Amino acid sequence: MKKLKIILIAAVVLIAAGFGAYGIYTQIDAVKFGEIVIDGIPEKDEAATRVMSFNVRCANDGKQTITNRSKVAVEVIKQYAPDSFGVQECTPRWCRILKSNLGDKYDCVGKPRDAKGPFTEYSSIYYLKDKYNLIDSGTFWLSETPDKPNSKSFDSACCRIATWAILENKTTGERYTHINTHLDHVLESTREAQMQVLIGRVLEITKDSTVVMTGDFNAYEDSSVYAVACESFNDTKYIAENSDNGPTFTKYGTKEDNGKGAIDFIFVTKDVKVQNYKIIRNTVQDIYPSDHFPIVADVFI
Numbered sequence: 001m002k003k004l005k006i007i008l009i010a011a012v013v014l015i016a017a018g019f020g021a022y023g024i025y026t027q028i029d030a031v032k033f034g035e036i037v038i039d040g041i042p043e044k045d046e047a048a049t050r051v052m053s054f055n056v057r058c059a060n061d062g063k064q065t066i067t068n069r070s071k072v073a074v075e076v077i078k079q080y081a082p083d084s085f086g087v088q089e090c091t092p093r094w095c096r097i098l099k100s101n102l103g104d105k106y107d108c109v110g111k112p113r114d115a116k117g118p119f120t121e122y123s124s125i126y127y128l129k130d131k132y133n134l135i136d137s138g139t140f141w142l143s144e145t146p147d148k149p150n151s152k153s154f155d156s157a158c159c160r161i162a163t164w165a166i167l168e169n170k171t172t173g174e175r176y177t178h179i180n181t182h183l184d185h186v187l188e189s190t191r192e193a194q195m196q197v198l199i200g201r202v203l204e205i206t207k208d209s210t211v212v213m214t215g216d217f218n219a220y221e222d223s224s225v226y227a228v229a230c231e232s233f234n235d236t237k238y239i240a241e242n243s244d245n246g247p248t249f250t251k252y253g254t255k256e257d258n259g260k261g262a263i264d265f266i267f268v269t270k271d272v273k274v275q276n277y278k279i280i281r282n283t284v285q286d287i288y289p290s291d292h293f294p295i296v297a298d299v300f301i
Contacts, residue, residue: 030065030067030068031063031068031071031285031287033071033072033284033285036071036072036075036284037079038075038076038079038080038280038282039282040278040282041079041080042242042276042278042298044275044276044298045275045298045300047300048275048276048298048299048300049083049084049176049212049298049299049300049301050080050081050082050083050296050297050298051082051083051084051085051178051212051214051266051296051297051298051299052077052080052082052084052085052086052214052294052295052296053085053086053088053180053214053215053216053264053265053266053294053295053296054073054076054077054085054086054087054088054289054290054292054294054295055087055088055089055182055216055249055264055290055291055292055294056069056070056073056087056088056089056090056094056289056290057069057089057290057291057292058089058090058091058094058121061252061291063286063287064252064287064288064291066093066094066097068287069287069288069289069290070094070097070101071284071287072282072283072284072287072288072289073289073290073294074097074098074101074102075284076280076282076289076294077098077102078101078102080280080296082296083127083128083131083132083167084125084126084127084128084132084165084167084178084212085125085126085214086123086124086125086126086163086178086179086180086181086214086215087122087123087124087126087180088121088123088180088181088182088215088216089121089182089216090110090121090122090123090124091118091119091120091121091122092112092117092118092120093118094122095108095122095124098126102126105128105129105130106126106127106128106129107126107127107129107134108124108125108126108127109124109125109134109137109138109139109163109165110122110123110124110125110139110163110180111139111149111161111163113141113150113158113159113160113161114150114158114159115150121182122163123139123161123162123163123180123181123182123215124163124180125137125163125164125165125178125180127165127167127178130170131169131170131171132167132168132169132170133167133168133170134165134166134167135166135167135168135175136165136166137163137164137165137166138163138164138205139161139162139163139164140161140162140201141159141160141161142156142160142161142162142181142183142184142194142197142198143156143159143160143197144197146197146201153193154184154187154189154190154193154194155186155187155189155190156184156186156190156194157184157185157186157190158184158185160181160182160183160184160194161181161182162179162180162181162198162201162202162215163179163180163181164177164178164179164180164202164205165177165178166206166209169301174301175209175210175301176209176210176211176212176301177202177205177206177209177210177211177212178211178212178213178214179198179202179206179211179212179213179214179215180213180214180215181198181213181214181215181216181217182215182216182218183195183215183216183217183218183219183225184218185218188219188223188224188225191217191218191219191223191225192224192225192228195217195225195228195229196228199228199229199231199232202232203232210268210269210271210272210301211233211267211268211269212266212267212268212272212297212299213229213233213265213266213267213268214264214265214266214267215264215265216249216263216264216292217229217263217264217265218263219263220260220261220262220263221235221260221261221262222260226265229265229267230267232269232270233267233268233269233270234267234268234269234270234272235265235266235267236265236266236267236268236274236277236297236299237262237265237266237277239268239272239273239274240274240275240276240277240297240298241274241275241276242275242276242277242278243276243277244277244278244279245261245262245279246261246262246279247260247261247262247263247293248261248262248263248264248279248292248293248295249262249263249264249291249292249293250291250292250293251291252288252291253283253288262279262295264292264293264294264295265295266295266296266297268297268299272299272300272301273299273300274297274298274299274300275298275299275300276296276297276298277295277296277297277298278295278296278297279293279294279295280293280294280295280296281293
């Protein structure tokens with residue numbers, strides 16, 4: 001009986017620690033914010049479509065809790081006002097936060113990557129519901145069986161997915177397909193295989209339509225993953241009229257990237273023109289929106 005009691009206590013401690021990491025339980029005090037002003041937002045041509053990629057970080061990290069970071073993250077999204085944006089590491093708690101704060105303007109599509117309940121993650125796509133009709137959407141797995149839920153291949157540490165949405169402008173009739181993903185974080189060979197699955201399915205879904213592909217690819221520009229992507233798509237950073245450069249994963253400003261730069265990208269089909277590409281580096285009272293900087297691109301569909 002005593003042994004069972006010890007096991008139960010240990011289990012409770014582990015569960016509490018896990019729930020704390022994912023923001024369900026925490027004792028960290030919330031930062032009191034006043035008005036949050038996000039500066040440096042580029043002006044967008046009226047004919048351009050603003051797309052964002054945002055790894056929101058699934059866990060708490062010291063004072064960089066989801067409670068604190070979400071206040072800044074929500075304001076970044078509100079003030080940049082993307083037409084559509086893709087999120088990575090979006091736990092059910094983040095889904096609730098985004099719906100509560102942005103649900104008046106944005107609808108979303110996406111399925112969880114696995115069956116881990118509050119610990120699962122989405123790679124959802126959010127879009128302005130008053131501006132766009134959702135023509136079609138779906139989620140597939142970056143595995144040898146893409147249509148099989150919770151499937152995992154190529155020695156991937158986690159189930160990995162991609163979500164897509166075909167959006168039609170209610171006024172102009174213009175359509176584009178937004179694809180959003182998050183590749184595995186361990187092996188380069190895994191990511192390359194996942195990218196091959198991703199590109200194959202993207203070309204199958206979209207055929208000749210305009211595509212924007214957002215995501216945390218966990219790979220630098222000197223990788224085979226990036227090379228595979230660039231066979232079919234352009235990196236918005238290098239074709240934008242007004243561009244930016246630098247790392248996108250900084251671990252709240254503590255990680256040095258040794259000059260390698262971004263691992264988060266916004267890719268577009270080859271014929272698409274881009275007005276602006278920007279890395280969003282804003283912090284408020286030393287609180288970051290995430291351990292990744294969100295990125296944004298204004299593209300002409």
